[in-house]
Amino acid sequence: MDDHPIRDPRILEALEACRPGKDDLSDPAMERLATAMAASPELDDLYERLQRLDAALAAAFRDVPVPRGLQERILARLAQAVPAASGETSGPAVPPEASSPEVSVCVSAGSPAANTAAIAPGIRRRRWIAWLGAAAAVAASLLVAVWLDWGPGPLGEDVDWNAAIVRFGADLQNGDFGSGRSAETAPSQYPLSLAIVPYPGTTWRPVQDFLGRSGIAYDLQDAWGFRATLYVVQATAHLPDAPDLYQPVLATGQCAVLAWQEGNLVYVLVVQGAGGEYRRFLNVSGGPVV
Incomplete structure (x- = not known):
């Protein structure tokens, strides 16, 4: 295996x-x-x-209750999408079952009429598939819009920051750290915080079940070899709007955790190191705090 x-x-x-x-x-x-x-x-x-x-x-x-007016909005968007999906208007198609047997027999194989009769069902199927695709796209876009309107939920006041250290250690051990793509390609809704030094080689990757949410993680390594991961999730919490330079939310003999809120995003920085190594990743006055 x-x-x-x-x-x-x-x-x-x-x-x-x-x-x-x-x-x-x-x-x-x-x-x-x-x-x-x-x-x-x-x-x-x-x-x-x-x-x-x-x-x-x-x-x-x-x-979560269905927002008022959602059904009407979906139907309205579908009505707008149907003409765009079909691309053209045509008269009602005659189903093959309604064709006269005499006409079918009289049409020779290979004649233009026979080719048209063979192609028409395929065209109708493609139009139907295109309509369904457009409908699905509209419904999905509305669902995403409604989901964003609801907004992220709160983390609560008793966040287990130890779980962030456990996740960071697991990411280091199983090889997830640094396995992502360049930070320049990260999704715009999860930007790298300006409070973090964008060291060369920084990568991002999607994460699931971090503090009960999905988001992304930025993996960083400074010039001295210290490693850190910045986890980003959509949520609200009772946190400052910038990282504390002198008081992490949790510090152990191996790691430090800093957390802060920017808009609807919670940033959690976990740094490998027992001292003040976390300051090397904080961007103050255009550079790291060393």
Whole structure:
């Protein structure tokens, strides 16, 4: 079996297909996933975390009322999208069943009429598929817009910052740290904070279930070899609007954690080091605090 089942796309697809609270692992189609989980505690832990996350998301959707007027907006957008999807107007198509048997027999194979009769159903199917695609795109855009209107939820006052250190350590051990793409390609809704020194080689990657949310992580390493990860999630919290230069929210013998709020984003910086190494990553007056 693959030495790294979590990186196997087939395993990941099977994980995502498992529904929370359902016995999907007993399905013969999930045998490969079940076997991999039995041999990998890490994969089993990932399965449990995904199940909890999916259940929490489902509960969140159930608890939020449908905004007033959403149905009317969807129908209005669909009405606008139908002409654009079809690209042209045409008369009603005659279904093949309504054609006269005599006419069908009289049309020779290979004649223009026969070619038209053979192509028309395909055109109609393509138009129907295009209409459905446009409808799905409109519905998805409205759903995203409504979701953004709801806004991120609060983290609460009793955030477990130890969980951030545990996540940082796991990312270092399993090779996720630095495995992403250049920070210049990061999604605009999760920008690198101006409070952070943008060291060369900084990368970003998506993260799930960080403080119960999905977001992205920026992996940084300074010129002295110290490493840090800046986790960014959409949320609200009782935090300052800038990192504290002298008082991390948590400091242990191995790491320090700083957290602050910028708009609707919570930034959590976890730095490897027992002292004031975290200041090397803070951008004050155009450079790191050393």
